[in-house]
Amino acid sequence: MNPSTIPASDIATSADAIPGLRASPVRVAVVQFDPQVGIENLERNAKAVHERLTAAVENKARLIVLPELATTGYCFSGREEAYAHAEPVPTGPTVQGWVAFAAKHDVYIVGCLVEQDGPRLFDTAVLVGPDGYIGRYRKTHLWNNEKLWFTPGDEGYPVFETKIGRIGLLVCWDIWFPEAPRILAQLGADIICTPTNWVWTPPPLYDASGTCMAAYLTMTAAHANNVFITAADRVGQERGSGFMGNSLIAGTNGWPVGRIAGPDEDTILYADVDLTAARSAPIWTPLNDLHRDRRTDLYDPLLGYRGGKALAR
Template sequence: MESSAHSSGPTTADETKIRIACVQMQPALGNVEANVAHSIGLINRAVELGAKLIVLPELCNSGYMFRSREEAFAASEPIPTGPTVKAWSEIAARHRLHLVAGICERDGAKLFNSAVLIGPAGTIGTFRKVHLWNEENLYFEPGDLGFPVFHTAVGRIGMAICYDGWFPETYRLAALQGADIVCVPTNWVPIPGQAEGREAMANILAMAAAHSNSIYIACADRVGTERGQPFEGQSLIVGHTGWPIAGPASRDKEEILVADVALGEARRARNWNAFNQVLRDRRSDLYDEMLGSDIKRGWY
């Protein structure tokens, strides 16, 4: 298992850098107990590398390629009372961590492809995938929580899942609410027309979004092939300038990427020069300032 670290730019005396880790792993379809145990081992490895904010892949407790809603339902659990979140909360408390991880969430009779944000004191918040991909539409409900940004001890954290990253609104609405970083549990698949050896399209989209919003983006992908579907790997951490500061990881190996960042630098750096600030320069006289969303605007 490989790791990489990067120190990103100078910081002010009152701003401490934290180490972010993206864990690239391979879950086993339907084997929740084994997947959670495997994730705990990888979290412990990231802790040994000094990580304080850790991101795990999409649906990393359940696997992805369900054949039926019944199969997805059997691998689901509620947040925060299910055994997966309890296990992740215990390790977050033990190591004083913040953790973002993809989970198959059950809420009554509804299923959601979700990500949970956990801190040292327990569950902080949940994101439910807004834009469902392909047959996810057969099993999951579209996310109904919008794009929340959570104020934590380490910074302002937004979340997105996989296909959400194809929509610029995802990152823009997070930035407008003051996000320093968007953490992205994901299960990227090959895109038609992708030339041999080219980086994942998702890498390019994440770099563009980080640059155009001046935010950090941390993407944790899975690897392996599940019921004939290969996954892309290539997890990465992108700095607020849009350039990768860790990764991309390999296409086929479990890895942990790490990067040292001062998250508040993302907001400070939005003033690009004496004239331009990437969010302030939006022409809200010509288009809706919040893209039609009714969420409360934050600071930028």
């Protein structure tokens, strides 16, 4: 990857929800690259992350989102190797390194790592900023072999108030579950930052436009909830698993702000957005908006969460 300053024409810009008012203009960056698993690759991965954080800062990004498990790789051979890649949050060296970088450059970073808390391991996204560690989110929906070493998240869906806006966190497969982004939106998130490792699944991997299903689900969640969503994916192959790429920054209307990254690109996408645009009502007609028209009086018993009866499948 060439970390040199990119042309201004390559910075995508979203439309303001309130003409003439930009309450919180922020340049968002999502990083897409190829980390690799293995203790022997930890130093290489950390260097690659630092280079891309530096490139994003040089291009004036204020909020930078890294892929899932960007410093460790993803395809662990078993529990022993997963533990060997783990560290505590927030006191471990990876998070403390991000804290120091964020303070030095006055930026916010969303990263993701293997967190060890006693005997338990979590796939954990963290948010750090100019004033230090802000908070974490432990992935609640675990994919495939993750269930053999990670514990599902147990702390809910937090939204963090920051100087640039309200930031919610998800990780990868979480975006398949519409309840997760909906909860963050209802809790007031302006942007949902999602580190991902979208892995190859049975074909078709992409449609004719080169876009994978996960990218469409990200756009759908942004549209349905009137919220910005970033998806920072990885690329490459690792121990027989391939990864999708297609990182993107979805606007509050669901459409990508700028382009969707290709399936093999080592790149950083940028978008200039007003984070607080997510707070304006998404009025689709004079009589409709998505949040106001929800029938919350009916949903709970039909879904079977409490007191209702879900249909067997």
